[in-house]
Amino acid sequence: MAAQLTTLLRAAYDHVCPVPPAAGAVPAVRRSVAAVLADWSVAPVIVEDVLLVVSELVTNAIVHACPPAVLRLSWVPGDGVRIEVTDAGPVLSLRRCGAGTDPDEHGRGETIVHALATRHGIRVHAGGVTRWAHLAAG
Numbered sequence: 001m002a003a004q005l006t007t008l009l010r011a012a013y014d015h016v017c018p019v020p021p022a023a024g025a026v027p028a029v030r031r032s033v034a035a036v037l038a039d040w041s042v043a044p045v046i047v048e049d050v051l052l053v054v055s056e057l058v059t060n061a062i063v064h065a066c067p068p069a070v071l072r073l074s075w076v077p078g079d080g081v082r083i084e085v086t087d088a089g090p091v092l093s094l095r096r097c098g099a100g101t102d103p104d105e106h107g108r109g110e111t112i113v114h115a116l117a118t119r120h121g122i123r124v125h126a127g128g129v130t131r132w133a134h135l136a137a138g
Helices: 002-009 025-040 044-064 109-116
Strands: 013-019 069-076 080-087 119-125 128-136
Touching: 013 025, 013 044, 025 044, 025 069, 044 069, 044 080, 044 109, 044 128, 109 128
Parallel strands: none
Antiparallel strands: 013 069, 069 080, 080 128, 119 128
């Protein structure tokens, strides 16, 4: 009986959604994630941090990677939220990275993810690249 109770308490919730390669995708994905987190009753203390990390990882996939991109969100009550964005790999471009961009507007995403996540990383695989972050339950 104790094993069954532990299994029920550690049940995971998953949400997967495609990330359209368009400028308006970040706010749309953020709204979708906010609704999912509310449905899952995720503690409000980490919701804003999760939404910020989602925004940064999705933006990275849209700006720097080839489509398609997919967001996977997982929540284990008592453990935390895991965010994964998988894309088809980096865009091969002739332009210099950062050319023509305002440093006040770009280039802080990785720092933000590192500051908010308990753990984070990048996994390169045959299907592309997955950037992930785990935010503890609180």
